[in-house]
Amino acid sequence: xxxxxxxxxxxxxxxxxxxxxxxxxxxxxxxxxxxxxxxxxxxxxxxxxxxxxxxxxxxxxxxxxxxxxxxxxxxxxxxxxxxxxxxxxxxxxxxxxxxxxxxxxxxxxxxxxxxxxxxxxxxxxxxxxx
Amino acid sequence: xxxxxxxxxxxxxxxxxxxxxxxxxxxxxxxxxxxxxxxxxxxxxxxxxxxxxxxxxxxxxxxxxxxxxxxxxxxxxxxxxxxxxxxxxxxxxxxxxxxxxxxxxxxxxxxxxxxxxxxxxxxxxxxxxx
DNA sequence: AAATTAATGCAACAATGTTGCGATTGATAA
DNA sequence: TTATCAATCGCAACATTGTTGCATTAATTT
Ligand SMILES: [Mn+2]
Ligand SMILES: [Mn+2]
Ligand SMILES: [Zn+2]
Ligand SMILES: [Zn+2]
Numbered sequence: 001x002x003x004x005x006x007x008x009x010x011x012x013x014x015x016x017x018x019x020x021x022x023x024x025x026x027x028x029x030x031x032x033x034x035x036x037x038x039x040x041x042x043x044x045x046x047x048x049x050x051x052x053x054x055x056x057x058x059x060x061x062x063x064x065x066x067x068x069x070x071x072x073x074x075x076x077x078x079x080x081x082x083x084x085x086x087x088x089x090x091x092x093x094x095x096x097x098x099x100x101x102x103x104x105x106x107x108x109x110x111x112x113x114x115x116x117x118x119x120x121x122x123x124x125x126x127x128x129x130x
Numbered sequence: 131x132x133x134x135x136x137x138x139x140x141x142x143x144x145x146x147x148x149x150x151x152x153x154x155x156x157x158x159x160x161x162x163x164x165x166x167x168x169x170x171x172x173x174x175x176x177x178x179x180x181x182x183x184x185x186x187x188x189x190x191x192x193x194x195x196x197x198x199x200x201x202x203x204x205x206x207x208x209x210x211x212x213x214x215x216x217x218x219x220x221x222x223x224x225x226x227x228x229x230x231x232x233x234x235x236x237x238x239x240x241x242x243x244x245x246x247x248x249x250x251x252x253x254x255x256x257x258x259x260x
Numbered sequence: 261a262a263a264t265t266a267a268t269g270c271a272a273c274a275a276t277g278t279t280g281c282g283a284t285t286g287a288t289a290a
Numbered sequence: 291t292t293a294t295c296a297a298t299c300g301c302a303a304c305a306t307t308g309t310t311g312c313a314t315t316a317a318t319t320t
Contacts, residue, residue, distance in 0.1 A: 005286050005297055026276075038300050043277065045298090061189050061245045063308080065276090085239060101231035101246065109215060112250035115191045116231065120242035135266055135317050156307075168269050173308065175267090193277080195307085 004048060009037040013045045014054065014069070023058050023066035023084070023093040056080045058093055060117055066093045081114055087122035094122070134178060139167040143175045144184065144199070153188050153196035153214070153223040186210045188223055190247055196223045211244055217252035224252070 016032045017024060024032075030042055046067055049055040058066045070080070083099035086092075101116050146162045147154060154162075160172055176197055179185040188196045200210070213229035216222075231246050 002297075003287080007286070007298060009299080039276095040278080040301080041299055048298095057191060059189050059191050059193060059247075061187060061243060063189060063193075063195055063276095065193055083233060088242065096236070099233055099235060101233045103213060103229055103231045103246075105229060105248070106226070106253075108253040108256060109248070110251040110256055111248045112218065113191060113248070115245070115247045115249070116233075117189075117245045118235070118239070118241045118243070119245070121240040123236075123238040126238060126240055133266075133318080137267060137317070139268080169307095170270080170309080171268055178267095193307095 004052065009033075009041055010045050010048070012036055013042060014049065017055055017067060017069045020068075021094070023068035023095065025064060025066050029067070058084045058095075058117065059115055060084075060086045060093060061119055062086075064091075064093070068093075068095050071095070071097055081116075083116045083118055085122060086117055086119040087125055088119055089121055089125040092122060093117075134182065139163075139171055140175050140178070142166055143172060144179065147185055147197060147199045150198075151224070153198035153225065155194060155196050159197070188214045188225075188247065189245055190214075190216045190223060191249055192216075194221075194223075198223075198225050201225070201227055211246075213246045213248055215252060216247055216249040217255055218249055219251055219255035222252060223247075 012033055013029060016029055026039075026042055026046065029046075030039055033042070046055070046057075049067075050057055053070060055067050055069050058068060060066065064086075068084075081100050083096045083101060085094050085096055096118075101114070105111060142163055143159060146159055156169075156172060156176065159176075160169055163172070176185070176187075179197075180187055183200060185197050185199050188198060190196065194216075211230050213226040213231065215224050215226055226248075229246075231244070235241060
């Protein structure tokens with residue numbers, strides 16, 4: 001089996017995601033790293049972190065893709081079943097760890113993953129009544 | 131206010147979406163139209179159809195964006211609050227008009243739109259036990 | 261039929277993501 | 291510590307997807 005290595009770039013990417021309150025896009029991460037490593041390297045690191053279940057990917061209605069650190073403690077296998085909120089004004093995407101949709105599926109489907117993203121106005125932008 | 135026109139291309143795009151059992155990507159629509167119109171025109175038509183609430187856009191975890199016709203009858207304003215299923219094997223995306231998530235949001239958010247996409251194996255692919 | 265302007269085609273561009281390959285480096289064993 | 295070797299990286303090249311400006315075409319109204 002393939003073993004995974006802790007490289008400077010991987011550590012840096014993870015640190016950026018850890019410090020961020022909102023989910024970040026590839027480009028945002030790249031900017032924050034300030035040319036510590038190549039664009040392509042970041043894509044590959046993100047892929048690895050997802051496979052290792054350390055971060056998760058969030059895909060937004062407008063086509064944006066963002067990444068956030070997982071906050072579930074020590075669970076080996078898990079589904080990212082919480083909701084995400086995407087603000088139409090400030091374009092920030094945040095994990096709503098406590099919002100989990102309930103739903104009833106037809107029996108003949110096998111669900112492996114869910115993506116539940118809500119969009120509208122976040123508390124910040126709602127207050128500044130845009 | 132801007133009035134909207136019924137053009138040959140628009141009619142054709144809508145027809146393709148009407149006939150399809152699954153949601154289609156821009157590229158898939160373009161191929162089916164067989165150079166009836168330009169790529170760019172299709173993007174613009176899709177935008178218009180979305181504004182007119184005739185079709186809706188579905189964004190998948192893998193970054194794919196697809197479009198499907200709305201099947202709600204005569205509702206003026208509506209939210210596309212049904213789920214979509216994205217098959218990891220055949221990559222088809224279908225509307226699950228009857229699956230609607232229920233969830234509880236914190237009060238300080240204003241939700242305008244939701245995107246609820248489940249992925250896994252569709253009935254077809256599940257049967258052919260891949 | 262003429263006028264108005266929404267819609268189109270085309271070219272050019274931007275953003276995002278992927279692939280191949282030779283060079284580098286982290287982890288492990290000698 | 292040093293040698294080893296595969297995982298990771300950098301770079302260049304490419305693919306896909308979506309956007310914009312502008313001159314031209316065509317749908318709708320009068
Ligand atoms: Mn999350
Ligand atoms: Mn649908
Ligand atoms: Zn906001
Ligand atoms: Zn399938």
